[in-house]
Amino acid sequence: MQRLARGERDALGPLMERHHRRLFRIALSYLRDVDEAMDAVQETFVKAYQAAARWDPVSEVAPWLSRIAVNHSIDIYRRRRRRQRSEAPMPEATTDHDDRWRAADPSPESEASGREVGQRIAAALQSLPERQRAIFVLRHYDERSLPEIADTLGMSLGTVKSSLHRAIARLRERLGSATA
Amino acid sequence: MTLFHGRWRARVSLLAAGALDPHEEAAVQAHLASCGACRADLEASRRALDLLDRDPARAAEPPVAIEFLKTRVLARLDEAPAPRPFRWGLAAAGLAAAALAVAILPLLDRPVVTEKPVPDEMLARMERRLARDSAARYLDEAQDLLVNVSAHPADCEKDHGRIDVGEEARRSRELLERRALMVELGGDEVASAQPLLDDVEGLLREVAALPACVRAESLEAIHRQMERRHVLMKIDLVTRELRG
Ligand SMILES: [Zn+2]
Numbered sequence: 248m249q250r251l252a253r254g255e256r257d258a259l260g261p262l263m264e265r266h267h268r269r270l271f272r273i274a275l276s277y278l279r280d281v282d283e284a285m286d287a288v289q290e291t292f293v294k295a296y297q298a299a300a301r302w303d304p305v306s307e308v309a310p311w312l313s314r315i316a317v318n319h320s321i322d323i324y325r326r327r328r329r330r331q332r333s334e335a336p337m338p339e340a341t342t343d344h345d346d347r348w349r350a351a352d353p354s355p356e357s358e359a360s361g362r363e364v365g366q367r368i369a370a371a372l373q374s375l376p377e378r379q380r381a382i383f384v385l386r387h388y389d390e391r392s393l394p395e396i397a398d399t400l401g402m403s404l405g406t407v408k409s410s411l412h413r414a415i416a417r418l419r420e421r422l423g424s425a426t427a
Numbered sequence: 428m429t430l431f432h433g434r435w436r437a438r439v440s441l442l443a444a445g446a447l448d449p450h451e452e453a454a455v456q457a458h459l460a461s462c463g464a465c466r467a468d469l470e471a472s473r474r475a476l477d478l479l480d481r482d483p484a485r486a487a488e489p490p491v492a493i494e495f496l497k498t499r500v501l502a503r504l505d506e507a508p509a510p511r512p513f514r515w516g517l518a519a520a521g522l523a524a525a526a527l528a529v530a531i532l533p534l535l536d537r538p539v540v541t542e543k544p545v546p547d548e549m550l551a552r553m554e555r556r557l558a559r560d561s562a563a564r565y566l567d568e569a570q571d572l573l574v575n576v577s578a579h580p581a582d583c584e585k586d587h588g589r590i591d592v593g594e595e596a597r598r599s600r601e602l603l604e605r606r607a608l609m610v611e612l613g614g615d616e617v618a619s620a621q622p623l624l625d626d627v628e629g630l631l632r633e634v635a636a637l638p639a640c641v642r643a644e645s646l647e648a649i650h651r652q653m654e655r656r657h658v659l660m661k662i663d664l665v666t667r668e669l670r671g
Contacts, residue, residue, distance in 0.1 A: 259500065264493055276484045285489065285496075285515040292500045325594065361483040368482045376571035386444055387479060393446050402577065408446075409659050410574055412437040415444060419475040 248308055251299040263292055266309065269389070270316045276388045277320040277380060279369045287323055291316040313389050314399040317381050324377055371421035379414040382407055432464075433664050439465050443472035490516050558609070558616040562624070563669040565605055569627045570662040572598050576634055577650045583640040590646065593639035599631040606631075620665045626656050 250258035267288055274287035294315050302311065372380055381400060385391040391399065397407045438455045441447050447455060459466050489496065499513070576595050583589045606628055609617070617624070633649050653659065 256501065256504070260497060263497055263500065267489060267493060267496060271489045272485060272487055275487050276482065279484070281490055282512065282515050285491070286512060288489070289496065289499050289503060289513075292496075293503045296500075296504060325591075329594075361481070364478070364481050365483045368479060368484075376575060378574050379571070386446060387476070388482075388485060393441075402574075403654070405654075406574060406577060406659065408441060409437060409663060411444060411446065412440040413570075413663070415440040415472050415475065418479065419471055422475045422478055423471075 248299065248302060249304070251296060252302055254300070256296070259292060259296055262295070262308070266312050267292075269309075270312060273313060273316050273384060273389050274320045276372070276384045277317065278324060279373065283323050283327070284320075287316055287319045290319050294319070310391060310395050310399065313385065313391065317385060317399060321377055321381055367422065371418050374421055375414050375417060378402075379410050379417075382410050383414040383418070386411060433667060435462070435465055436468060437663070439468050440472055443469055443476055559669045559671070561605075561609055562617040562620055563666040565602065565609060566620070566623070566627065566662045566666050566669075568598075569602055569631060570659055570666075572602065572634070573627075573630060573649075573653055573658065576646060577653060586640045589640040589642055591639065592634070592637050592641055592646070596635055596637045596639065599635035603628065603631050603635060617669065620669060623658070623661050623665050626658055627662070630658065 248258070248262070251262065270288045270291055271284055274284035274291075275281065278284050278287065291312060295312060298315075372383070375383065378400065382396055382402075385396045385399060386393070393407050393411070394404060396402075397404045400407070402410075435455070435458055438447065438451065439459070442452060442455050459469065572595055576592060583591045606624070630649060630653060637645065
């Protein structure tokens, strides 16, 4: 990170190797679209490089990168919604689920059931408002603590707690039949 | 369900998510020992979270090799600031792009058309139910919107350093229109929610009046008012009561 802060581009390589997979999964969980998730990862490293000089050496790198990735994912999501609205009036509940990503364990049965689970989860997550979804993804997919999430999204801890509760309650409702 | 108990439910959700500190966790565990409803609640949340653990996105691999991503990032650093969306999947050799699956969720709450005449009393009950449901839904959506506003919404595209609340302002105006209709529908039925509805309406009016790009300070007053009046928590409690 110190080398990055001095503007050395070579330092980006190791940083990307260590974090790109994790950031891809965060962005994909949020956006459910491979291209958009990769754009988010790419832009996260671009921003990390550009902002490295302002990076505070006492703060940890992983949550800092998560913060950039999540905020960028929210931006991409908003732009998509705006585009959809101006192109064709779509119902709010439309879900784009992209299943082009490779499963880690690609046996045919697990792939088929994985796809089905993925679609159901995508629909449930898309039903959350954008901030609730960000909170949930940071907690459940990136295992951030609640104070870290509050810091990442610029919210009070109380708002994070009540939003996470609401997100879980809504996901329960949406996934109810699947978990019964 | 008492107000006191409403607080436990949020903590039980957080326990399921593993997000409580040890001190809070001990308190919730003690409550669980004597409360069957919360135990069932915990069980249901855990089932949903277990299913979410099986999300294939958790183990997804990026569609391109890391070297390719590095090249793209370095190219972007030399480029103009506005990135063009990129078809990553197409760039990856040997990867078949599967069809995009689009799942359309069933549209909620279509009105039920009945053919037989319905007794007056039943009609009245349905109307009351409808009034309560629409108030609860309105409050839910208002809460989501206020959470968005109190967080940092996205940066303005054309004016960096400012915050884009255009979407929230538009949605506030829509919600206020719905609010006006609710008054005609069933004022009495939602009388107990009236003070909260007034608070929320005041906040929505402020959001609706915001320009599309605002300074962070402009949102602080709204945020402070929400916190002072515990609006988000009250919405949790009142919507639960309205849904009965
Ligand atoms: Zn209880």
